[in-house]
Amino acid sequence: MMDLDALSAAVEAQGRVVRIVLADVRGSAPRAAGTSMLVWAGGLSGTIGGGRLELEAIRHARAMLEQDAPPARVEKLALGPTLNQCCGGAVVLVLEWFDAARFRAIDTAFEGVWARRVSGAQDMPAPMQRACARAAAGKAPLSAMLQGGWLAEALWQERQQVVIYGAGHVGRALAGVLHALPQYDVLVSDVRQDELAQLPEAIARTDAVPADVLTGADGSAAHYIMTPEHDFDLELCHHLLKREFAFAGLIGSVTKWARFRSRLAALGHAPARIERITCPIGDPALGKHPQAIAVGAAAQLLMMRKPLQALTKETA
Numbered sequence: 001m002m003d004l005d006a007l008s009a010a011v012e013a014q015g016r017v018v019r020i021v022l023a024d025v026r027g028s029a030p031r032a033a034g035t036s037m038l039v040w041a042g043g044l045s046g047t048i049g050g051g052r053l054e055l056e057a058i059r060h061a062r063a064m065l066e067q068d069a070p071p072a073r074v075e076k077l078a079l080g081p082t083l084n085q086c087c088g089g090a091v092v093l094v095l096e097w098f099d100a101a102r103f104r105a106i107d108t109a110f111e112g113v114w115a116r117r118v119s120g121a122q123d124m125p126a127p128m129q130r131a132c133a134r135a136a137a138g139k140a141p142l143s144a145m146l147q148g149g150w151l152a153e154a155l156w157q158e159r160q161q162v163v164i165y166g167a168g169h170v171g172r173a174l175a176g177v178l179h180a181l182p183q184y185d186v187l188v189s190d191v192r193q194d195e196l197a198q199l200p201e202a203i204a205r206t207d208a209v210p211a212d213v214l215t216g217a218d219g220s221a222a223h224y225i226m227t228p229e230h231d232f233d234l235e236l237c238h239h240l241l242k243r244e245f246a247f248a249g250l251i252g253s254v255t256k257w258a259r260f261r262s263r264l265a266a267l268g269h270a271p272a273r274i275e276r277i278t279c280p281i282g283d284p285a286l287g288k289h290p291q292a293i294a295v296g297a298a299a300q301l302l303m304m305r306k307p308l309q310a311l312t313k314e315t316a
Helices: 004-014 051-066 100-104 126-136 169-179 210-215 230-240 254-266 290-315
Strands: 017-026 036-040 043-046 072-078 090-098 113-117 145-147 150-154 160-165 184-189 204-206 222-225 247-250
Touching: 004 017, 004 036, 004 043, 004 100, 017 051, 017 150, 036 051, 051 072, 051 090, 090 100, 113 126, 126 145, 126 150, 160 169, 160 210, 169 184, 169 290, 184 210, 210 230, 222 230, 222 290, 230 247, 230 254, 247 254, 247 290
Parallel strands: 160 184, 160 222, 184 204, 222 247
Antiparallel strands: 017 036, 017 090, 036 043, 072 090, 113 150, 145 150
């Protein structure tokens, strides 16, 4: 999918950026069609699978940055002996450079879809027009589609805010997993500055009072409650059940959750409302290691992503 926000931020920070996308994949390849990365003079972001394929793509991108290149370039590469890769498939790369002016000129005539000509001079093929129209109407998802010199991609939907209350071992592990995914904006809340200091620098954090952080969160946010004290956890669950949210996860055992359900009911919350909180989080089959809990919890949230997007569209 095309992430306009990420491209905008890169252009603003770097001035001129090349976006590389795997526009078409035949046979075995390191990543699926639609996978993309950004390259600029002094760095890059993302990956299309590594290896010689990625090195060749970066080389072409840097060449576009160093010369007065056309806006788009199409490269067809076989993933065999020539590239010293044993995948055996073949890919088509589309490389496009952007500065502020080119970014502003991006035309998203189809809602949620970006279709543009990357080679040739013909009009958009009729099958692509129909596919884009179906995707814009919400009738069928659109995978990256390269046809007749045109490339169409779905646009990332608005990122979902994720608030993690507690920067302990599991909170930090979950923040690391979700921060790496482009669907989420992660914020870690903890009054313990020494715990916050152990987070990677790129992850947003706050030492404000957690209840205040919760009050300021989006109505479509996902919340993970994992403070060091059960009473703090209960207080946050109580506040959360009085407002809108997309997902709520509480770390703990089945026994803890049974106790919390009883106490939340005593605080006046209806049983159906209380059941909107997921506890335990993750997948018990994966074990209790912080990273294992984080992987399971992230998988739960990813599985929710499509219903959340549909709900957002219905209520917009």
